[in-house]
Amino acid sequence: MRKTLVLGVIGADVHAVGNQILNYAFTEAGFHVVNLGVMVSQEEFIEAAIESAADAIIVSSLYGHGELDCQGFREKCDEAGLKGILLYVGGNIVVGKQPFEEVEKRFKAMGFDRVFGPGTPPEVDIACLHEDLADK
Amino acid sequence: MVACGLVPTLTSNAAKLAAFGAGAKVIKTFAYQLTLGDIEDINKIKPDILLLSGGIDGGNSEVIIHNAGMLKQAKGDFPIVLAGNRSAQDECASLLKGSSHPVYLADNVMPEMNKLNIEPVAKVIREIFLKRIILAKGLNKATSMVDGILMPTPSAVLDALTLLSKGDKKTPGVGELVAVDLGGATTDVYSIAKGHPTNPTTVLRGLPEPFVKRTVEGDLGMRYNAIGIKEAVGEEVLSQLSGLPADAISETVQAYHENPAKLPEDEQEIAIDRALASAAIATALARHAGILEQVYTPVGPIYQQTGKDLTQVERLVVTGGALIYSKSIDQIIADALGLQEPFALTPKQLHVSADKNYVLSALGLLAGYEQSTALNLLLEFFGREEANAVV
Numbered sequence: 381m382r383k384t385l386v387l388g389v390i391g392a393d394v395h396a397v398g399n400q401i402l403n404y405a406f407t408e409a410g411f412h413v414v415n416l417g418v419m420v421s422q423e424e425f426i427e428a429a430i431e432s433a434a435d436a437i438i439v440s441s442l443y444g445h446g447e448l449d450c451q452g453f454r455e456k457c458d459e460a461g462l463k464g465i466l467l468y469v470g471g472n473i474v475v476g477k478q479p480f481e482e483v484e485k486r487f488k489a490m491g492f493d494r495v496f497g498p499g500t501p502p503e504v505d506i507a508c509l510h511e512d513l514a515d516k
Numbered sequence: 517m518v519a520c521g522l523v524p525t526l527t528s529n530a531a532k533l534a535a536f537g538a539g540a541k542v543i544k545t546f547a548y549q550l551t552l553g554d555i556e557d558i559n560k561i562k563p564d565i566l567l568l569s570g571g572i573d574g575g576n577s578e579v580i581i582h583n584a585g586m587l588k589q590a591k592g593d594f595p596i597v598l599a600g601n602r603s604a605q606d607e608c609a610s611l612l613k614g615s616s617h618p619v620y621l622a623d624n625v626m627p628e629m630n631k632l633n634i635e636p637v638a639k640v641i642r643e644i645f646l647k648r649i650i651l652a653k654g655l656n657k658a659t660s661m662v663d664g665i666l667m668p669t670p671s672a673v674l675d676a677l678t679l680l681s682k683g684d685k686k687t688p689g690v691g692e693l694v695a696v697d698l699g700g701a702t703t704d705v706y707s708i709a710k711g712h713p714t715n716p717t718t719v720l721r722g723l724p725e726p727f728v729k730r731t732v733e734g735d736l737g738m739r740y741n742a743i744g745i746k747e748a749v750g751e752e753v754l755s756q757l758s759g760l761p762a763d764a765i766s767e768t769v770q771a772y773h774e775n776p777a778k779l780p781e782d783e784q785e786i787a788i789d790r791a792l793a794s795a796a797i798a799t800a801l802a803r804h805a806g807i808l809e810q811v812y813t814p815v816g817p818i819y820q821q822t823g824k825d826l827t828q829v830e831r832l833v834v835t836g837g838a839l840i841y842s843k844s845i846d847q848i849i850a851d852a853l854g855l856q857e858p859f860a861l862t863p864k865q866l867h868v869s870a871d872k873n874y875v876l877s878a879l880g881l882l883a884g885y886e887q888s889t890a891l892n893l894l895l896e897f898f899g900r901e902e903a904n905a906v907v
């Protein structure tokens with residue numbers, strides 16, 4: 381069955397171009413994309429995932445405040461009954477240039493299943509989705 | 517009606533908007549899985565119609581299916597309108613088969629995320645209303661006397677206001693407007709307006725609301741729900757508006773509650789009625805319109821809007837006995853606007869025209885046959901500004 385992804389740019393972030401590219405790339409790859417656009421709150425991601433019975437939530441953050449915006453996201457998903465939903469995050473998720481391994485560790489500790497560094501092309505993401513959603 | 521959906525801000529809200537749009541009074545809205553307690557609630561409410569939605573098309577079907585199963589046990593024979601995730605429609609319908617509730621199917625109220633689709637379900641609700649309610653309440657004699665369009669009054673009013681606002685191909689309408697129907701039991705508000713943010717930097721949150729929007733406040737009414745008005749705004753506000761002490765207000769409100777047929781008899785009761793009217797309209801307008809909030813973000817403060825921005829709407833049509841027979845409509849409306857909080861996106865300034873001849877619903881019906889005649893009459897009654905004071 382076609383998998384459903386909820387896509388959006390979290391927080392007060394208005395960077396819209398990458399979001400449009402991801403929407404296009406995921407749709408082309410055969411996913412049903414529920415694109416929430418920019419300036420999406422954690423609650424809006426979660427509510428959309430419930431209504432659409434999403435298989436994964438793909439969070440983008442580009443303006444440097446991703447770490448703040450993503451705090452408590454996994455816990456809220458659990459609370460809302462989205463236990464075990466696949467959570468990805470990517471873009472320029474932290475301020476400035478920081479060693480990616482450390483950034484990845486921090487976001488994984490927050491409950492994200494996969495963390496993508498700056499400039500990751502959508503193909504990488506799509507391959508991971510196929511792998512992670514294969515048995516679901 | 518009772519409306520059920522999945523997430524409160526999404527399909528539950530969409531279901532409620534659809535029911536209002538069909539002319540119904542929504543007594544209660546449920547979200548997520550219905551519990552046995554909820555079913556008991558519904559048994560007590562004894563709705564005329566129940567609208568069951570939940571999930572976008574292809575989305576969540578678990579909850580709506582659970583709810584269909586639960587509703588099977590609900591008492592009574594009220595019809596259930598299924599307007600949820602289309603992938604779950606068949607299963608819900610078959611679950612309800614053999615129950616005491618006839619089932620009607622309509623397109624999903626929210627087929628895609630944040631996309632409202634209320635017309636199809638509103639149409640089904642109106643049809644049921646005419647078929648069942650009118651029959652049950654003995655109004656079918658009326659049907660046999662007139663062989664034409666029968667329509668529940670609120671939806672006729674909605675049609676009239678929409679035509680007045682939009683006009684037709686030949687004659688332009690009056691543009692965006694709001695309307696208030698202040699009754700003994702409820703206060704209905706209509707807005708025929710886009711309601712987009714006035715300021716381009718404002719961020720719009722939540723479900724986009726319909727251009728033609730109707731809400732019904734079941735706790736605000738001049739008689740049956742005078743106590744509700746008092747509870748909504750507080751005694752001090754009514755005291756301030758009427759210039760009377762709080763105990764006089766309490767006493768009169770209680771008297772209205774006990775005897776809803778009571779008309780104001782002296783200066784004091786007239787003043788209290790005026791205060792109640794302003795307070796009911798203020799509250800109903802505020803609930804109907806959106807709000808603007810300032811939120812702090814890592815990149816500075818931003819303004820976000822939820823619901824419709826009606827601040828630029830300048831025309832108000834009023835109907836309902838309490839208003840059209842009042843000698844101080846303008847004062848009532850001015851006071852209602854004066855009560856608004858600064859962040860409420862309610863109209864700031866209004867030209868008022870009153871439905872003095874009670875023609876609004878009749879013209880809504882006429883619009884179904886003779887659109888241009890109906891429009892001309894509507895413009896005649898409500899389109900002339902010079903006849904009306906500016907508040």
Ligand code: B12
Nearest residue numbers: 393394395396397398440443444469470471472475476496
């Ligand atoms: C255009 C732009 C803007 C425009 C945005 C217009 C718009 N509505 O889109 C404006 C002028 C508004 C803007 C504002 C700001 N910006 Co700016 N902006 C840029 C710029 C130049 C290009 C962004 C872009 O469109 N890229 C092209 C798209 C295709 O790439 P992308 O967005 O990166 O997305 C791709 C990948 O990141 C990836 N991806 C994204 N999400 C995800 C998720 C997953 C899971 C995966 C796998 C991949 C993935 O796939 C996408 C498609 O290929 C970048 C610098 C740059 N060259 O990237 C800075 C940049 C993003 N902005 C930056 C900043 C700081 C800001 C401001 C805070 C500046 C300020 N102080 O006001 C504000 C923030 C405003 C806000 N509230 O969001 C910084 C962020 C620094 C950081 N993270 O540490 C950057 C990197 C510039 C810099 N080097 O300093 N900005």
